[in-house]
Amino acid sequence: MRVIADPFIQWSWIFAHGHEMWTYTAQHLVLTVVPVAAGIAISLPLGIIAQRHRRLYNPVIWVAGFLYTIPSLALFVLLIPLTGLNLLPVEIALTSYTLLILIRNIVTGIDGAPAEVVDAATGMGLTRGQILWRVQIPLALPAIMAGVRVATVSTIGLVTVGAIIGRGGLGQFITDGLQILFTTEILLGAVLSVLLAVVAEAGLLGLQRFITPWTRKALAGASS
Amino acid sequence: MNNFTIGHLIQWFTNSAHWSGAGGIPSRVFEHVLISVESVAVAAAIALPIGFYVGHRRRGEFIAVTAANVGRAVPSFALLVLVFTIMLRLLPANLAYGFGPGLVTLTLLGIPPILTNTIVGIQGVDADTVEAARGVGFREREVLTRLELPLAMPLIMGGLRTAALQIVATATLIALIGGGGLGTYIVGGIAQSDTVQTVAGAALVALLALFTEFGMAFIERTVTPRHARPKRRWRRVQPAEGISPAMPLGV
Numbered sequence: 001m002r003v004i005a006d007p008f009i010q011w012s013w014i015f016a017h018g019h020e021m022w023t024y025t026a027q028h029l030v031l032t033v034v035p036v037a038a039g040i041a042i043s044l045p046l047g048i049i050a051q052r053h054r055r056l057y058n059p060v061i062w063v064a065g066f067l068y069t070i071p072s073l074a075l076f077v078l079l080i081p082l083t084g085l086n087l088l089p090v091e092i093a094l095t096s097y098t099l100l101i102l103i104r105n106i107v108t109g110i111d112g113a114p115a116e117v118v119d120a121a122t123g124m125g126l127t128r129g130q131i132l133w134r135v136q137i138p139l140a141l142p143a144i145m146a147g148v149r150v151a152t153v154s155t156i157g158l159v160t161v162g163a164i165i166g167r168g169g170l171g172q173f174i175t176d177g178l179q180i181l182f183t184t185e186i187l188l189g190a191v192l193s194v195l196l197a198v199v200a201e202a203g204l205l206g207l208q209r210f211i212t213p214w215t216r217k218a219l220a221g222a223s224s
Numbered sequence: 225m226n227n228f229t230i231g232h233l234i235q236w237f238t239n240s241a242h243w244s245g246a247g248g249i250p251s252r253v254f255e256h257v258l259i260s261v262e263s264v265a266v267a268a269a270i271a272l273p274i275g276f277y278v279g280h281r282r283r284g285e286f287i288a289v290t291a292a293n294v295g296r297a298v299p300s301f302a303l304l305v306l307v308f309t310i311m312l313r314l315l316p317a318n319l320a321y322g323f324g325p326g327l328v329t330l331t332l333l334g335i336p337p338i339l340t341n342t343i344v345g346i347q348g349v350d351a352d353t354v355e356a357a358r359g360v361g362f363r364e365r366e367v368l369t370r371l372e373l374p375l376a377m378p379l380i381m382g383g384l385r386t387a388a389l390q391i392v393a394t395a396t397l398i399a400l401i402g403g404g405g406l407g408t409y410i411v412g413g414i415a416q417s418d419t420v421q422t423v424a425g426a427a428l429v430a431l432l433a434l435f436t437e438f439g440m441a442f443i444e445r446t447v448t449p450r451h452a453r454p455k456r457r458w459r460r461v462q463p464a465e466g467i468s469p470a471m472p473l474g475v
Contacts, residue, residue, distance in 0.1 A: 008313075069437045070430045071393030077410055077426035081228045081419060150296070157299035164301075164400070165414060174305050178400065183309045190302035197297040 010184045017188075020173075025192055028169040031159045032200070035091050036152050039098030046099075047106030048132065057107065064100035072097070072158050076165050090162035097158065098151040105147030109140025142215055145208040149201055156197045160189065170196070228419040236424045247408070249428065256405035256432060259326055260392045266327070267334030267387055272380075275342025279376070280368050282351075284343035291343075295336025300394045304329040308401045322403035326395065333394055334387035341383025345376030377448045385440035392436045396429050406432065 014021075050057040067075075072093060079089030113136045121131045137144075163171025173189030176182075209216050236242060243249055278284040308325040315324070349372045357371050373380075399407030409425025412418070 073396050074426040074429035077422050153296050160299040161301045178305050186305050193299050
């Protein structure tokens with residue numbers, strides 16, 4: 001029984017479980033990247049279509065908002081009859097949560113391209129497809145990347161809930177720790193999950209600066 | 225696992241034994257709603273005054289962005305379990321199980337969206353308008369209550385709605401620490417490999433969440449002054465962090 005008399009954090013336990021830390025963190029990363037990537041793959045075409053055909057915007061956002069409203073554990077569980085008790089329902093549910101944020105930001109981002117820039121591109125003889133991919137999407141990248149960052153950080157948090165119904169990810173530390181009321185293990189899962197979110201946020205911000213060098217220049221110009 | 229059909233689900237819901245007593249649907253719904261309402265109320269009582277003050281002084285960008293980021297990065301499940309084990313160390317066991325840590329966690333989760341939206345909403349009121357109000361003799365209190373609050377109302381209500389939805393969703397998890405509520409069906413169902421009960425619990429949770437969303441949207445429309453209502457209806461669907469992700473978030 002290692003319950004209440006124990007020190008709050010048993011450092012020796014943490015050092016003895018370095019291997020698990022890496023395994024669960026790597027699993028957590030995979031469990032996050034898959035739904036975010038799938039979410040982008042679904043949202044990009046939907047966002048582009050909804051931006052062009054405005055009538056479709058409200059229905060698309062309504063469906064995405066509906067999915068977003070359903071609590072994570074409930075959505076995981078509602079998918080179990082279709083998938084079985086594993087991590088597949090978690091991945092499907094987490095993909096559906098990214099849609100609202102991503103589609104909104106994609107549409108807002110494309111809308112944000114100044115009309116005169118689009119006119120200039122049309123005047124230069126670019127087709128609609130070329131304007132989209134060479135002018136509007138690049139100009140929308142800061143908004144799209146902001147959406148990807150929000151979606152990624154939220155997904156990292158929700159993957160921990162997945163450990164309630166399937167094994168894997170940093171949530172495993174939390175569910176295992178809860179079983180035996182072992183604070184060290186729970187705290188380790190929580191801290192690593194927050195750390196992963198912070199690192200992911202910073203990494204994606206770096207990626208965003210790298211793929212949108214013009215915003216970097218604008219920022220430098222503004223600050224000097 | 226494989227014996228689940230819609231028929232079983234209907235049978236579960238029409239079984240009168242599931243509608244009475246301490247473990248029945250009405251009492252589980254009551255537990256779930258009670259702890260959610262209390263948590264939203266406490267979170268609002270903490271976050272609204274701070275948001276009013278900081279927003280009115282117009283020094284809140286950092287606090288608003290930090291609250292939004294922290295609220296998003298800290299996993300609710302981890303927070304709940306942590307609060308539970310910490311309270312188990314500090315308090316007698318009968319206080320540390322279920323309701324207590326549930327209330328603390330849900331309140332903590334509710335604070336960031338309310339705080340962020342209140343600050344952003346009040347700071348978003350045009351500075352010239354505020355100056356004009358002072359110019360015609362509004363005292364500071366009147367600037368806040370008669371100008372900034374009504375104009376910030378859509379965002380403040382949006383924050384309360386985000387908080388309410390997140391709290392109702394996370395209240396599902398307090399069943400894991402003996403806190404009751406609708407999550408009890410899910411947690412018990414998983415433990416006993418009873419898919420029908422698990423799915424029934426999830427359906428009830430989903431319904432309650434949708435009910436909360438629409439109920440809060442209705443309240444939001446009712447209390448928002450007509451002139452402050454957003455013109456574009458699609459603003460109705462707000463992201464979890466309460467402020468548009470295309471906006472300031474750490475950019």
